[in-house]
Amino acid sequence: GVTLAAWELDHINRHTGVSNQRSPRQAHKVCVAVQLGSPAEIDRLHGELSAKGVPFYGPPENYVWNARCAYFTDPDDTLWELYAWLDGGPGDYHDQQP
Numbered sequence: 002g003v004t005l006a007a008w009e010l011d012h013i014n015r016h017t018g019v020s021n022q023r024s025p026r027q028a029h030k031v032c033v034a035v036q037l038g039s040p041a042e043i044d045r046l047h048g049e050l051s052a053k054g055v056p057f058y059g060p061p062e063n064y065v066w067n068a069r070c071a072y073f074t075d076p077d078d079t080l081w082e083l084y085a086w087l088d089g090g091p092g093d094y095h096d097q098q099p
Contacts, residue, residue: 006034016065019058019072019080034082040069043085047071067092 013032014021037043043061050073051057061071061083068091070084 008032017058017062017070017072032080032082034084037083037085040085040087043069043071043083046083063087 010021010023013019019032037046040061040063047057047061055073058072061069063069067087067089068084069087070082072083073081075081
């Protein structure tokens with residue numbers, strides 16, 4: 002049950018505010034995305050982790066790709082995404098862009 006998705010840094014930056022700074026050669030920069038069962042779980046886990054001092058980029062938000070997401074980095078500077086699909090699940094949001 003693991004899905005690997007590759008996102009362009011500029012795309013993630015434009016929608017979430019997460020840094021789009023490129024890593025130097027030979028360095029790794031990845032986003033580990035963890036799917037939760039519902040948008041309410043995103044809010045709950047964000048609250049629990051924030052209370053323990055995890056620095057999030059901002060509060061959970063609903064994004065154009067039909068998911069509720071929250072972003073943080075761990076002590077090794079790995080980007081983590083917590084997400085849950087909103088009603089209707091994943092779709093091709095590219096067709097809905099203005």
